Amino acid sequence: MDIQRTLLIGAIMLLSFMLLTEWVNFKAVKDDVISTETRLTAGPDTQSSNKPITGMTDTGDLPSAAAAPAVAEPTIGIEDIPAVGAAVDTSTEDTGSGSGNNGNIIQVYTDSLQLAIDLKGGDIVEVALPKFLADIDDPDTPFVLLENNSRRVYVAQSGLIGKNGIDSKARANYQSTASRYEMGAADTLEVDLTWSNDAGIEVTKRFRFLRDSYVVDVDFIINNQSSEAWQGNLFGQIKRDSSAADSGGGGSMGMQPFLGAATTMPDDRFKKFSFEDMQDDPFREQNIGGWIAMIQHYFLSAWIPNPEKTHTYSTRVTNSGFNIAGFTSPAVVVAPGAQQEVSARFYAGPKDQYSLQEISPFLELSVDYGWLWWVAQPLFWLLTKIFAVVGNWGVAIILLTVLIKAVFFKLSATSYKSMANMRRVQPKMADIREQYADDKQKQSQAMMELYKKEKINPMGGCLPILVQMPVFIALYWMLMESVELRHAPFMLWIDDLSVMDPYFVLPLMMGASMFFMQKLNPPPPDPMQAKIMQWLPVIFTFFFLWFPAGLVLYWVVNNLLSMAQQYVITRQIENAGAKA
Known part of the structure; x- marks a missing residue:
């Protein structure tokens, strides 16, 4: 299975999970309201x-x-x-006995x-x-x-x-x-x-x-x-009673408190x-x-x-x-x-x-923090230590993202090198598909020989991402549960990191960064897959519109750092291939 198809299936599974979770939450709230009214x-x-x-x-x-x-x-x-x-009564007037x-x-x-x-x-x-x-x-x-x-x-x-x-x-x-x-x-x-x-x-x-x-x-x-x-x-x-809680924070799609x-x-x-x-x-x-x-x-x-x-x-x-x-x-x-x-x-x-x-x-x-509390707990500790120095929770989230990215730098580099190599051999892969269009078995054998000759691991781009997923999920829960972010300002128009961006600037930046990251990846061989992948940034942007600004800020910074790292690695490999 090639990297494009793996990413596509992973994205579809993520979207399906989010939709299913949101439906379950909606139904639970509705049932609570009906139950309360009945009682x-x-x-x-x-x-x-x-x-x-x-x-x-x-x-x-x-x-x-x-x-x-x-x-x-x-x-x-x-x-x-x-x-x-x-x-x-918040007044200071004494109402007496x-x-x-x-x-x-x-x-x-x-x-x-x-x-x-x-x-x-x-x-x-x-x-x-x-x-x-x-x-x-x-x-x-x-x-x-x-x-x-x-x-x-x-x-x-x-x-x-x-x-x-x-x-x-x-x-x-x-x-x-x-x-x-x-x-x-x-x-x-x-x-x-x-x-x-x-x-x-x-x-x-x-x-x-x-x-x-x-x-x-x-x-x-x-x-x-x-x-x-x-x-x-x-x-x-x-x-x-069973009424829904007021937190004064923003709602979000996905997991609910x-x-x-x-x-x-x-x-x-x-x-x-x-x-x-x-x-x-x-x-x-x-x-x-x-x-x-x-x-x-x-x-x-x-x-x-x-x-x-x-x-x-x-x-x-x-x-x-x-x-x-x-x-x-x-x-x-x-x-x-x-x-x-x-x-x-x-x-x-x-x-x-x-x-x-x-x-x-x-x-x-x-x-x-859910079952990943053992990951989320040190992340929160580190976030509070950074905040103690910078005094701004938004800046603390950015610096925490940079530190996490630094920890996984080598793993990410392995993933991006695999993607870059896959992109480099795309013309040869296209020739193989054309040459063995009617024989899928020979096409697969030729692909494996190409991977072996070029020293490419077709799953090399997926495994490092899977290793990092628990950290991403734990960070999601940590930011969702932190009362410290409630009504915490960041800068400019963002005066509350716990609610959605009022002007949707961060979700649009996230979608744009995801779009440009796709351009650095090898295109899917199947035209239908390619069309679906092109729509994923739009779909994810739609979902992120309702995420709290603090969470979207993390994703934007993570995407920008990933895009920069992937761009440098891709150019290095392509330049090395051109000289060869």
Whole structure:
């Protein structure tokens, strides 16, 4: 099989893969939307996109303490009724007591997080990230990760269930001394919610925030001034509908980022669950330490309970169609007159793998590079080191491409020499085809003799390319998954490397470079193949129109370097042949 036909088949397979993958992604999104609409048919009124959800109830939203690793009395499922979602107010005006939903929502502001906390249950019902914009053209609107309204339900719930849990029969109604908390110039901020009953049980739910951190410490301080021992279990869970995620980045054709839940287990460091998996096969296992997260493109939220305790992790889908991933901790017993504290941490922010690996083991694997992670990981490390020097992610991508090209210089040279030699003997190959036009067997024998005489390996141009393909694919995933490229400017008209080129200059450059590279290759012997090869630059340009600019920039630079190397090698071989 000659090199032209091999390249043609490879290109067709690549295009077919891209089309099939895009269709599968389209169908999956469509099925998720239909599934969500079906599940919520009997749910609350969601006609107005601006109307907060006020009546989402489900008797299975809270976990059962019976599944906890320590002995605890079972609890019946209760109705989990989050208060109306309140958009995080970005103004500085103090709304005073009673802000939000008739005083049920308090707002918290740090340098990294803007939260809305529902006093009913003390749940985090909205998280905005002021360091990440929802839209690059709107510098006043932060990206919203968690929210609770008619557009999306995505909240973080936590509480105390079990024998005496204050959330066992109904969600606890907390009190707060203020409706608005701001970190200001301090390095820490504590927000206390309090609950008490006539029996002498007092619970303080404390949220602790640190400057420049996306981690929230959630502490439950149980003060038992009753005459009997108090027993309960800490739980934390993330509740989300099946709506598509907003990343603020550009979509692209081909492979799509994962949306769903994930956790870590001793036998599987990064275990993923799509919403369909959670519906068909609910998960429940115990693990020492660990975490459980809800993952989307560029961002995630995660509960990280006590790393020294054994917790029960689970995923499930409620009767109302909400996807829930959470944990339940062992039962804690507080003696009469004693006080005890149980804690967990909650993360809501970007998928910054170097920060995530410091929070909990294997949480950094949520930056999912696929099966080629062992190639993508050092590429990302190298990219960040280059960025630290040049200060521009676009320039860093260019320099990374140059370094990768340098590593494969010898392999590429072998491929281009083979192509150049094939091009040099094209006239002799044409004579053989003409001479043995009616005898394919003799034609093949004559071709093999020609290859042997000219010392040409007809597969020499393909094998080096196949060796480099894992690096290309890993780099694709690495650039796709890097939140660092989100809203990262390059130069001139490209102010966001994570979205497509607004003027399609880079895709057109990629197509032009591919066209000129074809001119350096030997033409296919079959006229039909030649016509198809001529159309490939146009077809690839069409697909690359929707790729993020950062990815297209890599391909353009790689093509230009390849074209320069191939041109020099081809001219050297042709000149040597002319002198001979």
